[in-house]
Amino acid sequence: MTTVLPARKLKVGILGATGTVGQRFIVLLETHPLFTIHALGASPRSAGKPYDQVVRWKMNAPYTKAVGSLVVQACEPQPFADCDVVFSGLDSSVAGDVESAFLKxxxxxxxxxxxxxxxxxxxxIVPTANPEHLTVIEHQRAQHNLKYGFLVTNANCSTTGLVVVLRALQDAFGPLSHVMVTTMQAISGAGYPGVSSLDILDNVIPLIDGEEDKMETEVAKILGSVLPDNSGFRALDNTVVSATCNRVAVVDGHTECVSVKFARSTDPSFSPPTVAEVDKVLSDFQSESQLLGCYSAPKHPIVVATQPDRPQPRLDRDTHGGNTVTVGRIRPCPVLDLKFTLLVHNTVLGAAGSSILNAELAVAKGVLKARE
Ligand SMILES: NC(=O)C1=CN([C@@H]2O[C@H](COP(=O)(O)OP(=O)(O)OC[C@H]3O[C@@H](n4cnc5c(N)ncnc54)[C@H](OP(=O)(O)O)[C@@H]3O)[C@@H](O)[C@H]2O)C=CC1
Ligand SMILES: N[C@@H](CC(=O)OP(=O)(O)O)C(=O)O
Structure with missing residues (x-):
């Protein structure tokens, strides 16, 4: 496929620009070759004031003077009318209605x-797992009679790391029947100010409200297929996911301990893949974003750690700019077939990085264009 590049940089709006994910968008977009930051939005508490005055900046990299002087807008379509694309890092209490209004x-x-x-x-869409799901945009546009607009979501941050690895395993060894996953999730996943220090220091919290349900349902949609008429999706109905989610005292990076069973396991002639076979399949896994030459595409969607005590959040979360999933400790599972540990950067591939790479894919596929 030939990559279609826009005639100019696309003007970007960021909704929820003051939040944890919004700040990550700013860092990732400041030097982006396809996109330029044009408008910022946040709550009525922040609207009407320069970004500098309202943001409590928590990123390691600084933002530019130009961004700091942008006046924060209310999250309504009108102030964003000349944006070619909007990235939303809005709190879920308002995101549903606001995003519907922008689509309209x-x-x-x-x-x-x-x-x-x-x-x-x-x-x-997790860009390194199911980019083919973008084909449904045409149906969405026809339904709402839109020329430029559409709505694409990315997954829960823990789901994101998991599905990249499951997709690679499924493509190589056939469908999975059972997935058991236990997460250790960073505090930045709870936004800012998030979990109080008295709750999280010297502690592990064995509940993240709603997280397990999301992991157990999102995986089936992401690993499912597009309906033949492109009007929607057929979710997997033969893969059961059981998730247990914990909050731990790590700043960024969700770690997940995963066990899987292959559907063919019930066939007496099936023997599970060896550790070496799994290592090779994961290391060789490629995504369409690489083939299309997308700017943020990680060199490898999955990196298999060579050291026996990896992945670790502090050491591995920034590999390939945070858009890769690091896997280690691959070994046979005496209950299911195979087990391993993975790490995903929750605010890069798990949030803003996925949105940006999805938008790059949409540009490359010619569905996201500059307004005329
Ligand atoms: N953090 C993570 O790792 C991940 C987060 N997500 C999702 O991304 C979204 C953002 O998360 P995160 O950045 O962590 O959250 P934060 O709480 O850090 O930021 C929330 C943002 O929403 C804005 N906001 C709050 N209320 C309103 C309102 N009434 N109208 C308009 N804007 C409002 C806030 O603006 P103000 O500062 O003015 O209050 C702020 O910019 C959430 O939906 C979250 O579930 C998804 C994957 C991973
Ligand atoms: N709940 C996730 C982050 C998040 O906001 O997820 P979601 O977008 O699925 O609500 C975490 O705490 O790490």
Missing amino acids: ADIAVFSNAKNHRMGANIPL
Whole structure:
């Protein structure tokens, strides 16, 4: 496929620009070759004031003077009308209605929030796992009579790391019947100010409200297929996922301990893949974003750690800019077939990085264009 590049940089709006995910968008977009930051939005508490005055900046990299002086807008379509694309890092209490209003106003939206993820013709895309789901955009546009607008969501941050590895395993060794996953999730996943220090220091919290349900349902949609008429998706109905989610005292990076069983396991002639075979399949896994030459595409969607005590959040979360999933400790599972540990950067591939790479894919496929 030939990559279609826009005639100029696309003007970007960021909704929820003051939040944890919004700040990550700013860092990732400051030097982006396809996109330029044009407008910022946040709550009525922040609207009307320069970004500098309202943001409590938590990123390691600084933001530019130009961004600091942008006046924060209310999250309504009108101030974003000349944006070619809007990235949403909005709190889920408002994201649903705000994103619907932007779609109705014919603006392209890439959302991190949970609200629209399971919508019948809303793509739920992890860019290195199921980019082919973008084909449903044409149906969405026809349904709402839109020229430029559409709505694409990306997944829950823990789901994101998991599905990249499951997709690689499924492609190589056939469908999975059972997936058991236990997460250790960073505090930045709870936004800012998030979990109080008295709750999390010297502690592990064995509950993240709603997280397990999201992991158990999103995987089936992402690893499912597009309906033949491109009107929606057929979720997997033969893969059972059981998730247990914990909050731990790590700043960024979700670690997940995973065991899987292959559907063919019930066949007496089937023997599970060896550790060496799994290592090779994961290391060789490629995504369409690499083949299309997308700017943020990681060199490898999955990196297999060579040291026996990896992955570790502090050491591995920034590999390939945070858009890769690091896997280690691959070994046979005496209960299911195979077990391993993975790490995903929750605010890069798990949030803003996925939205941006999804938008790059949409540009490369000619569905996201500059407004004329
Ligand atoms: N953090 C993570 O790792 C991940 C987060 N997500 C999802 O991304 C979204 C953002 O998360 P995160 O950045 O962590 O959250 P934060 O709480 O850090 O930021 C929330 C943002 O929403 C804005 N906001 C709050 N209320 C309103 C309102 N009434 N109208 C308009 N804007 C409002 C806030 O603006 P103000 O500062 O003015 O209050 C702020 O910019 C959420 O939906 C979350 O579930 C998804 C994957 C991973
Ligand atoms: N709940 C996730 C982050 C998040 O906001 O997820 P979601 O977008 O699925 O609600 C975490 O705490 O790490």
